[in-house]
Amino acid sequence: MITLGFVYVLAGLTFALFALLGAMDRSNPKRFGNAAFWGLLALSMLGGDYLGDFGNGLLVLALVAIAGTGQIGRAPSGDIPADVQAERAAKHGPFLLFVALIIPAAALAGTFLFKWLPGLADPKQATLISLALGVLIALAVGMARLKPPLLLPAQQGRRLLDSVGWAAILPQMLASLGAVFALAGVGEVVGDLIGTAIPQGSLFGAVLAFGLGMALFTMVMGNAFAAFPVMLAAVGMPLLIKQYGGDPAVVAAIGMLAGFCGTLMTPMAANFNLVPAALLELKNPYGVIKAQIGTALPLLAVNIVFIWIFAF
Amino acid sequence: MLVLIGILIIIAGFVLRFNPLLVIMASALATGLAAGLDIAAIVAAFGKAFNDTRYVSIIWIVLPVIGLLEAYGLQQHARTLIGRMKGATLGRLLTGYLLLRQAMAAVGLTSVAGHAQTVRPLVAPMAEAAAEAVNPALTDEQREEIKAQSAATDNIGLFFGEDIFLAIGSILLMKGVLEGYGYQIEPLHFSLWAIPTAIAAFLIHGLRLRRLDRRMAANKGAAA
Numbered sequence: 001m002i003t004l005g006f007v008y009v010l011a012g013l014t015f016a017l018f019a020l021l022g023a024m025d026r027s028n029p030k031r032f033g034n035a036a037f038w039g040l041l042a043l044s045m046l047g048g049d050y051l052g053d054f055g056n057g058l059l060v061l062a063l064v065a066i067a068g069t070g071q072i073g074r075a076p077s078g079d080i081p082a083d084v085q086a087e088r089a090a091k092h093g094p095f096l097l098f099v100a101l102i103i104p105a106a107a108l109a110g111t112f113l114f115k116w117l118p119g120l121a122d123p124k125q126a127t128l129i130s131l132a133l134g135v136l137i138a139l140a141v142g143m144a145r146l147k148p149p150l151l152l153p154a155q156q157g158r159r160l161l162d163s164v165g166w167a168a169i170l171p172q173m174l175a176s177l178g179a180v181f182a183l184a185g186v187g188e189v190v191g192d193l194i195g196t197a198i199p200q201g202s203l204f205g206a207v208l209a210f211g212l213g214m215a216l217f218t219m220v221m222g223n224a225f226a227a228f229p230v231m232l233a234a235v236g237m238p239l240l241i242k243q244y245g246g247d248p249a250v251v252a253a254i255g256m257l258a259g260f261c262g263t264l265m266t267p268m269a270a271n272f273n274l275v276p277a278a279l280l281e282l283k284n285p286y287g288v289i290k291a292q293i294g295t296a297l298p299l300l301a302v303n304i305v306f307i308w309i310f311a312f
Numbered sequence: 313m314l315v316l317i318g319i320l321i322i323i324a325g326f327v328l329r330f331n332p333l334l335v336i337m338a339s340a341l342a343t344g345l346a347a348g349l350d351i352a353a354i355v356a357a358f359g360k361a362f363n364d365t366r367y368v369s370i371i372w373i374v375l376p377v378i379g380l381l382e383a384y385g386l387q388q389h390a391r392t393l394i395g396r397m398k399g400a401t402l403g404r405l406l407t408g409y410l411l412l413r414q415a416m417a418a419v420g421l422t423s424v425a426g427h428a429q430t431v432r433p434l435v436a437p438m439a440e441a442a443a444e445a446v447n448p449a450l451t452d453e454q455r456e457e458i459k460a461q462s463a464a465t466d467n468i469g470l471f472f473g474e475d476i477f478l479a480i481g482s483i484l485l486m487k488g489v490l491e492g493y494g495y496q497i498e499p500l501h502f503s504l505w506a507i508p509t510a511i512a513a514f515l516i517h518g519l520r521l522r523r524l525d526r527r528m529a530a531n532k533g534a535a536a
Contacts, residue, residue, distance in 0.1 A: 004367060007367075007370050007373075008366060008370070010370075010373055011366075011369070011370045011372070011373050014372070014373050014375075014376065015372075041369070044362070044363070044366065045366060045369075045370075048362075048363040048366060049363065051359075051363070052356075052359075053356035053357070053359045053360040053363075054352065054355060054356040054359060055359065056356075056359030056360060056362055056363045057354075057355030057356050057357075057358050057359025057360075057362075058355065058359070059359065059362075060337075060355075060358055060359055060362050061337070061355065063333070064333045064334060064336075064337045067331060067333045067334075068331045068333055068334035068337075070331075080383050082388075085382075085383070085384070085385040085387070085388050086385060086388050087385075088383075088384045088385040089384070089385025089386070089388035089389040089392065090385075092384050092385065092389075093385065093388075093389035093392060093393075094389075096381045096384055096385065096386040096389050097386070097389060097390070097393070097434075099377070099381055100377075100378075100381055100386055100433055100434060103374060103377065103429055104424040104425060104429060104430065107421070107424045108421055108424050111421065125367075127421070127422070127424075128367060128370065131374075132370070132373060135373050135374055135376075135377055138377045139376060139377050139380070142377065142380050142381065143380075146380070146384055148380060148383070148384075152379075152380060152383060153376035153377065153379055153380040154376050154379075155379070156375075156376065156378075156379025156380060156382065156383050157375035157376035157377075157378070157379040157380075158375075158379075159379065160375045160378065160379050161372055161375055166331070166333055167332075168369065168372060169333070169369055170332055170333065170336075171368045171369070172362060172365050172366065172368045172369045173332075173333055173336045173337075173362070174336060175361065175365040175368055176336075176340070176358050176361035176362045176365060177318075177322075177336050177339060177340050177358075178361075179357060179358070179360075179361030179364075180318075180340040180343055180344055180354065180357055180358055180361070181315075181318060181343060183344070183347070183349070183357055184315045184318070184343045184344060184346065184347035184349070185315060185347065186315050186316065186318065186319065186343065189313060189315055189316055190316070190319075220319055220322070220323070224482065225481070225482060225485055228482075228485060228486065228489065229485075229489050232489055232490075237493055241493075241495075248490055248493075248495045248497060249497050249501035249502055249505055250505050252486040252489075252490060252497075252502060253475065253486065253501070253502040253503075253505035253506055254505055254506075254508075254509060256475065256482050256486060257471075257472065257475060257506060257509045260471040260472065260475075263467075263471065264464075264467060264468065264471070267326050267332075268322065268326075270332070271368065272467045273467075274332075275427060276427040276431060276432075276463035276466075276467075277460070277463070279427050279428060279431075279432050280427075280431070280432055280436055280459045280460070280462075280463060282456055282459060282460055283456060284456070284460075287456060287457075287459075287460035288460050288463045288464055288467070290460065291457065291460040291461045291463070291464035292464045292467065292468065294520055295464070295468055295513070295516050295517045295520055298516050299472075299509070299512060299513055299516055302509070302512045302516070303509055303512075306508055306509060306512075310505070310508070
């Protein structure tokens with residue numbers, strides 16, 4: 001049976017190859033920093049389960065040291081000229097689109113297939129496993145038809161990842177920080193603070209505090225999942241549900257979505273907000289957040305009104 | 313109260329634009345120390361969480377495929393394709409993507425599209441080409457805004473579609489937490505109550521995309 005372990009091995013080998021190619025790229029003055037960074041990530045993917053908790057912690061400290069002292073850079077050149085790309089696009093265009101769509105199509109098909117035919121792959125991880133299989137199929141099909149130099153996909157992939165840089169592991173780092181926050185009981189403290197700040201006797205005031213609290217705490221934690229249990233314990237359960245008799249399904253469902261509005265407005269949600277800015281090579285790292293605020297704020301207001309109308 | 317120091321470090325660190333990885337590590341250490349943990353325990357807790365969340369970083373395995381296709385001109389082809397569709401404006405294109413992303417997420421297909429898989433290779437270049445067809449003299453600022461709005465549309469479609477799906481993590485979390493308080497609620501109820509917000513998100517963002525359309529077309533070449 002295919003498990004997530006297979007995907008980790010695939011990711012580990014990919015990062016190892018990036019590290020190797022990075023070390024050989026003499027045009028990048030910081031090539032050894034890059035090689036060490038992707039090499040450590042390869043080690044984490046391949047051997048993380050054997051390093052022990054403290055060993056993994058030391059690995060993270062090393063990653064932070066490399067990135068924090070500015071040892072990661074990217075090669076200044078190596079882009080394929082636009083006219084060469086245009087010429088190739090004229091020749092291969094429809095085929096390229098077909099290959100690009102293999103990955104989402106495989107993720108889609110595999111998700112259903114592995115649920116109908118249990119035993120082939122871990123059904124809980126069906127989409128991630130299918131995505132990885134889709135990558136392998138797309139690569140094989142693309143290589144067979146385009147016949148590029150053998151290492152071209154890895155070289156180009158490495159260049160893309162170098163342009164993302166240390167931001168590539170920011171989401172994983174923030175998720176880990178959330179675990180330390182949970183261990184230290186940060187959520188309970190914030191919940192108590194917000195609980196004491198609510199005006200007494202006003203239903204709308206309580207709904208407002210719940211909705212805004214969900215959004216704000218999500219912005220701090222970068223994740224509505226972390227905010228939800230805290231805000232429910234501080235405001236949702238004692239006031240909205242117990243005292244005012246609100247429908248718990250509405251309070252929870254729309255409260256969570258109020259939190260999602262916060263996710264749109266915070267750099268802490270790095271995988272949604274900062275990573276795409278790096279991936280699209282935007283000049284402003286907060287460009288995606290800027291583009292989202294105009295939707296997030298009115299939608300937050302709508303969610304608060306929805307709770308007020310639908311729950312009571 | 314002292315454990316809140318980690319939150320202050322995060323906010324200050326992001327505002328002062330220190331390297332975020334350093335800021336996160338400093339915040340974790342300060343929070344752990346404030347809670348009475350020793351350094352070795354904090355490092356181990358962080359390491360365990362890092363290892364448990366590796367699946368977050370496996371998305372980068374798509375890059376060799378994207379790199380290969382881009383080297384052969386995928387972005388150019390995406391632009392050409394949009395150039396051929398007469399009615400495809402920037403706003404209509406992104407609104408269509410928004411609807412598609414919401415619909416897919418609503419049936420649980422969240423990883424099918426995304427910033428690495430679809431936005432960078434397809435959606436952003438198509439959006440840029442659609443705007444260029446109307447306004448050939450786009451400024452760099454306008455191009456930047458179009459790309460940012462392509463990523464934003466992906467996020468909004470994902471966030472306000474996925475909660476309609478029964479088996480998504482957030483629904484299971486809500487069910488679990490409410491059960492802890494003695495409320496047994498079927499996942500379907502949470503799903504249904506996600507629909508009004510999904511519609512509102514589509515209307516609000518769709519409206520903004522229409523206005524983006526006009527803004528990119530109207531001030532021919534002038535910075536927005």
